[in-house]
Amino acid sequence: MSNSPYLLLIETSIITETDPNTWQAIAKLGECLLPEVVALEIKNIANGKAEGNESAAKQFQNSSELQWQTTSLTAKHADLVIRTTQNLSRKAKLMINVAQSAVGVANAYPQKCVVLVSNEISLRDRIAKLQHKNLCAIPSAIARQWARTNQAPPIVHQSIEYLQKQISQPINQSLHQTDTIGLTTSSSVITTEPKIKDNQENPPQKSNYRQLAISLVKFGLTTTFLVTILLFGWRLAKPQQFQQFWKKIGLPPLPQILVQPTQPKKN
Numbered sequence: 001m002s003n004s005p006y007l008l009l010i011e012t013s014i015i016t017e018t019d020p021n022t023w024q025a026i027a028k029l030g031e032c033l034l035p036e037v038v039a040l041e042i043k044n045i046a047n048g049k050a051e052g053n054e055s056a057a058k059q060f061q062n063s064s065e066l067q068w069q070t071t072s073l074t075a076k077h078a079d080l081v082i083r084t085t086q087n088l089s090r091k092a093k094l095m096i097n098v099a100q101s102a103v104g105v106a107n108a109y110p111q112k113c114v115v116l117v118s119n120e121i122s123l124r125d126r127i128a129k130l131q132h133k134n135l136c137a138i139p140s141a142i143a144r145q146w147a148r149t150n151q152a153p154p155i156v157h158q159s160i161e162y163l164q165k166q167i168s169q170p171i172n173q174s175l176h177q178t179d180t181i182g183l184t185t186s187s188s189v190i191t192t193e194p195k196i197k198d199n200q201e202n203p204p205q206k207s208n209y210r211q212l213a214i215s216l217v218k219f220g221l222t223t224t225f226l227v228t229i230l231l232f233g234w235r236l237a238k239p240q241q242f243q244q245f246w247k248k249i250g251l252p253p254l255p256q257i258l259v260q261p262t263q264p265k266k267n
Helices: 012-016 020-027 036-046 054-061 090-108 121-130 140-149 154-201 205-237 239-248
Strands: 006-010 031-035 069-071 113-117 135-138
Touching: 006 090, 012 020, 012 036, 012 054, 020 140, 031 036, 031 090, 036 054, 036 069, 036 090, 069 090, 090 113, 090 121, 090 135, 113 121, 113 140, 113 154, 121 135, 135 140, 135 154
Parallel strands: 006 031, 006 113, 031 069, 113 135
Antiparallel strands: none
16 A cells, blocks of 8 residues: 555546546556456456447556556445345446445545545435545546646545544644643642641641540549449448448448348248
8 A cells, every 4th residue: 555645446437438648647646446346347348248438448458557456345334225126227236336345445444535536426426425534536537637736626635634633633632631640740749738838837736635635534434433333342242341441431421221231021
């Protein structure tokens, strides 16, 4: 495949309805391909098996200067379906097959501007309705003018602009992502420094004092509860020893009902 951004697909009418000068002019625009259905049709015309300009078909086959290759690429499309209920002519079926080949080449070479060169108006209109971004169709007269002036026609120029956008878009996205990462990193550094300074200049002393006071209160309540339980148990188990201890430390006497449980009356 050449380095030219253009890939030209040649239809039967370009060979049977033009001359070798037109073929040479088209060949200067980029690499040229013949769909298999077109190559077969030219062969049948040259052998007298199909209607057409037999002399032009033979001259094309005997041309040694042209090195146009045949392609088998083709693709199905919803608008290029040949239904069994349709009563299409042989030529109409051939045009649909050429259009399918054009779509196949455009799909296989998305980085190329595929230009179908055809003098069939119905085929060019069919290609235009497909709205395939890198596929267009022009007649032979426009192709010769293009080769003479070296200026692509507007319809071809539109496809080239689309391809250039597709190429530049990933680069722009990559640069945008890099800038976004840089901005995010810078902003994180800027917002982190004040937080560190605030923590150093204003230590949370009030919060620590509050937690310490709560812990002391909890410890005092727990200790009081445990001591009360122990004293109560001692008083029940050894009331006399407990009373002596209680008097020794100078506390007021406790009610006797808690020390001596009520005895059942004897009959």
